[in-house]
Amino acid sequence: MSSFLKDVESQFDNVVASLDLPEGLAEKIRVCNATYVTRFGVRLRGKIHTFTGWRAVHSTHQNPAKGGIRYSSIADQDEVEALAALMTYKCAMLGLPFGGSKGALKIDPSKWEENELEKITRRFAQELIRHGFLSSGMNVPAPDMGTNEQTMMWIADEYRRLKPDDINGMACVTGKPLGGNGIEGRTEATGRGVQFAIQAFFETPSDASKAGFSGGDLHGRSVVIQGLGNVGYHAAKFLSKEDGCLITAVIERDGVVRNTAGLDIEALKTHVAATGGVHGFEGGSYDPEGARALEDNCDILIPAAMERVIHCGNAGAINARLVVEAANGPTTYEADQKLRERGVVIIPDIYANAGGVAVSYFEWVKNLTHIPFGLMERRYDEKGHRTLARSLEMMTGQAFPKEAEAAFFQGRREIDLVRSGLDDMMRSTYAELSRRWNDPDDPARDLRSAAYTLSINRIAEAYKAIGI
Numbered sequence: 001m002s003s004f005l006k007d008v009e010s011q012f013d014n015v016v017a018s019l020d021l022p023e024g025l026a027e028k029i030r031v032c033n034a035t036y037v038t039r040f041g042v043r044l045r046g047k048i049h050t051f052t053g054w055r056a057v058h059s060t061h062q063n064p065a066k067g068g069i070r071y072s073s074i075a076d077q078d079e080v081e082a083l084a085a086l087m088t089y090k091c092a093m094l095g096l097p098f099g100g101s102k103g104a105l106k107i108d109p110s111k112w113e114e115n116e117l118e119k120i121t122r123r124f125a126q127e128l129i130r131h132g133f134l135s136s137g138m139n140v141p142a143p144d145m146g147t148n149e150q151t152m153m154w155i156a157d158e159y160r161r162l163k164p165d166d167i168n169g170m171a172c173v174t175g176k177p178l179g180g181n182g183i184e185g186r187t188e189a190t191g192r193g194v195q196f197a198i199q200a201f202f203e204t205p206s207d208a209s210k211a212g213f214s215g216g217d218l219h220g221r222s223v224v225i226q227g228l229g230n231v232g233y234h235a236a237k238f239l240s241k242e243d244g245c246l247i248t249a250v251i252e253r254d255g256v257v258r259n260t261a262g263l264d265i266e267a268l269k270t271h272v273a274a275t276g277g278v279h280g281f282e283g284g285s286y287d288p289e290g291a292r293a294l295e296d297n298c299d300i301l302i303p304a305a306m307e308r309v310i311h312c313g314n315a316g317a318i319n320a321r322l323v324v325e326a327a328n329g330p331t332t333y334e335a336d337q338k339l340r341e342r343g344v345v346i347i348p349d350i351y352a353n354a355g356g357v358a359v360s361y362f363e364w365v366k367n368l369t370h371i372p373f374g375l376m377e378r379r380y381d382e383k384g385h386r387t388l389a390r391s392l393e394m395m396t397g398q399a400f401p402k403e404a405e406a407a408f409f410q411g412r413r414e415i416d417l418v419r420s421g422l423d424d425m426m427r428s429t430y431a432e433l434s435r436r437w438n439d440p441d442d443p444a445r446d447l448r449s450a451a452y453t454l455s456i457n458r459i460a461e462a463y464k465a466i467g468i
């Protein structure tokens with residue numbers, strides 16, 4: 001029977017068959033190194049509740065192993081190992097110095113109060129720390145489905161309590177709040193990366209034309225998004241506000257809300273936060289059959305909720321020309337083949353949602369260097385720019401334009417540097433994937449194969465370098 005893990009392994013096998021790797025290395029890269037399972041009790045509401053959690057370490061060809069922790073009532077070991085493998089490939093594809101890991105706790109966070117979630121999270125963190133699955137040099141989690149910056153802060157604080165002498169303790173987890181040694185732009189990072197990925201695709205006319213688009217402008221493109229959580233909300237917000245896309249449908253757990261003129265994403269987010277779903281939102285028409293809206297007619301479909309939502313049962317009915325996998329593993333292996341046969345282009349998860357781990361990398365580096373980005377250069381740059389402006393004024397006899405002053409004189413802030421670094425990583429990686437997809441001698445079958453090939457070759461190089 002197919003499963004999320006089998007899907008990821010099939011993608012891997014498919015690509016590896018055409019690579020020239022030393023005997024046995026493919027198997028070494030493919031398998032998950034270790035999975036830690038913990039069952040722990042927490043006294044809540046007058047009795048002891050037992051929780052099950054996992055932390056899978058897929059690869060430590062680079063240390064630390066990096067990957068989020070999700071809270072979900074349907075989490076299991078297969079899912080965690082599949083997600084850990086995706087993290088290995090994602091980090092290697094971006095060229096980050098990380099192995100791949102992932103964790104999960106089998107819990108429905110909406111069923112627990114904030115103070116109860118704190119107790120449960122701290123207890124889970126203790127288990128991870130005690131067994132060597134949490135530290136800045138070995139294993140560094142981040143937020144994922146059902147967790148957020150608050151969850152990460154509890155984990156970091158628990159680490160600090162148990163290891164007060166570790167000067168790099170705060171780098172044991174990323175996605176922390178700003179006041180807790182986080183970094184500007186981490187919360188928006190995955191959605192921002194999705195936006196950069198779509199921009200890069202449309203700015204490459206040869207690729208856009210493969211999906212039947214004339215390329216260029218995103219203005220007026222219709223977009224359907226599944227999941228208005230961290231990733232889906234930020235992607236929807238940036239695409240509608242900054243690129244002029246029309247978000248024509250948002251699918252949530254309780255159904256879908258549609259508006260062909262484009263939904264007001266801020267108003268919808270406020271409604272979802274207040275009511276827990278899209279039902280009752282006045283800015284669109286509601287339908288309880290949420291999953292059916294994946295088949296809506298649109299330019300871009302962005303599954304941003306969970307895995308395996310595009311499968312054999314609906315792949316033939318998908319009407320989008322471009323699927324952007326903001327979630328991890330939203331398309332099954334068979335559905336991927338079906339979509340490809342129908343000419344639908346997929347921007348694969350390991351690239352599309354890589355913005356989160358890219359900015360997590362910046363946060364980890366910031367924590368390890370113990371200095372905010374831009375601190376040493378900011379005033380120096382500002383002074384240099386003022387001198388340059390004065391020199392221009394003296395040389396030309398004209399005043400420096402007032403409207404350009406703010407942008408020219410202001411030194412680089414942390415958010416500017418983070419967005420610039422993320423933009424660069426997403427665009428330069430896309431250029432490499434596109435180059436492989438369009439290689440006249442040996443074209444990759446699609447963007448996913450290009451991404452896996454780039455990543456597996458880099459991991460193989462790391463193993464070869466240490467003589468394995």
Ligand code: NAD
Binds near residue numbers: 143229254356
């Ligand atoms: P989240 O918990 O913030 O949001 C998930 C949203 O999806 C929620 O609003 C939830 O109600 C909705 N949802 C859940 N099941 C659904 C269903 N069956 N139909 C419709 N909506 C549903 O999670 P997130 O952090 O936004 O993660 C979403 C996806 O993105 C996951 O696959 C995750 O692994 C992936 N991802 C997240 C990050 C990150 O930085 N948070 C990074 C990379 C990948």
